Amino acid sequence: MKISRYVELKLQEAIEFIKISDESSWSFIVRVEDRKICFAGELENLELEIVVQKFTEVLINLEFAIDEQHLEELITDLRQVKLFKFVNECVNEFIKIKKEIDAISKIPETNLNPQALNGQWNEGWALDLHTSSSTPIKDEEGNIIRWDTKRPPIAEELYRLKYHKEQYRVDNIAKPAAKFLSKYKNKWQIDMIIPIPPSDLTRDFQPVYEMAKSIGQITNLPVDFTTLKKVKSTSQLKEIDDSNMRREILKDAFSMDAGALNDKNILIFDDLYRSGDTLNAVYNVIMDKGKAKSVYILTITKTRSKK
């Protein structure tokens, strides 16, 4: 449940309570960790939408997260004032939140070294670096015969998934990603995850889609595979080092229907952050055409250089 909806229901319950009590003004209390925040106001000239928006912002700033107890209390309050029409929605949320907490708690801690992804978006993170070191191995004559590349654990999983086609690695990546995302989910108030469409649509197995699907299942976030469309075929960008050429290839490569993401908070998901060109191109489409409210980024790894 989004915080704005939670606030709206608390407010509806508080207003309804006035009808069965002698109170003249409404009030409700929200527990934020060990603090209790009281919201109150007069019924007269109440502009519900504005009040909800204002209180939601307050709670987001306080890093409020809806837990099982919040929902249980809300259900009890709604039943007390006979607002049964909202109870079922809360029951379904209650099931979801318990399932999510259960799933996240079962994921073992993974050694991650998160990397901030700076850009025009609201906030972005890569779970770790793509490689930790890459040392040339030379033959007797000093020619480089191969590179000895060391990778952080999650990057190794990604490498195995992408280049060795070890499909079972999806879960090993999605689980820590979901656990990481769960820490930001409330703050970001994400409406949906949009994975970056693949360069090669002919492959049966699309690692980014599979990872996004799995992350969505664990975190109870919908994954949208259809709104963002790839309208221009792009060759696989990893082979293109020239930044200008990459940007040119990506120009008009993505599209979506006008207003398709109106006022939504979007999480763009990709496997690798290199130059940020792909994510910038997608960001522009999502904001300019899709009219999203905010965009957050999650990738599994980030290269040490921009190439």
Add this chain to the structure above:
Amino acid sequence: MSDMNIKQFLEITNRLEKASNGHASYGSSDEPDWSDIMHTAHFCRIYGLFQDAIWCYDEAISITDALDVPLEGKQKMKSSVLSAKAMCLSIMGQNTDSIRVCEMAINLMPENHEAYCNKGIAHRNLGQISEAIDAHEIAISLNPDFQNSWNAIGQILVDYIKDYKKAITYLDKALELSNGEDTHAWINKGNALSYLGHLDEAFICWDTAYEIEPSRNIHAMLNKAMWLFKGKKDKTKSLALLNKVKHETSPSNPNYSQIVNLYNKIENEN
């Protein structure tokens, strides 16, 4: 209406007055018209006088032709009456007759979604599950806002097909359409959730059904008590709940003895 039928009607209204403790009685000295007969039938159904309700429905049908309404209107009226009669028949266990009457109602008015719903209920009572679902699906296609059939399919999915997740989607729709007031849907959803292992959420559903209308939803609390004992292994809470419900229920309630029986059963079990 013949004198003999008026006499019969007045006998029914007397029985209804007694059954309802004076809450539902025909208080007019005028000859009853179509609407009076239908009202009486409705209350007979509520107070469990099903045979009397059926007599009223038959009488209402017999006088419909004499009414000053267009033919199409008469057919719709007859169809609605037949549908209501079918419901009584199925409550009385006469499900084959109920289906036949529903089909007559549907012939007169093919868009009668209630007749399809009642047909679905009768089929379910006969264990004809796929026919029941088909009938309810037609009812929903004719009137997507008809919560009874959404709930009925949900219940079939819980009780017979054991597809609890799918059941919940139907029951959620029934709850949405009823603004959360459909106690049958709450109970059925509680049942589905309990089978899925979501006991805390099932308890919320049953509590809600009981809160909306305690006297008619005692079995919601019986379910909860049972699962508190069997699922949560909490005999003390289970017995405390049954005790509370017993005190809140009138001994004249038909389900009162079930509370007592379950209490004794759980108390004697380890």
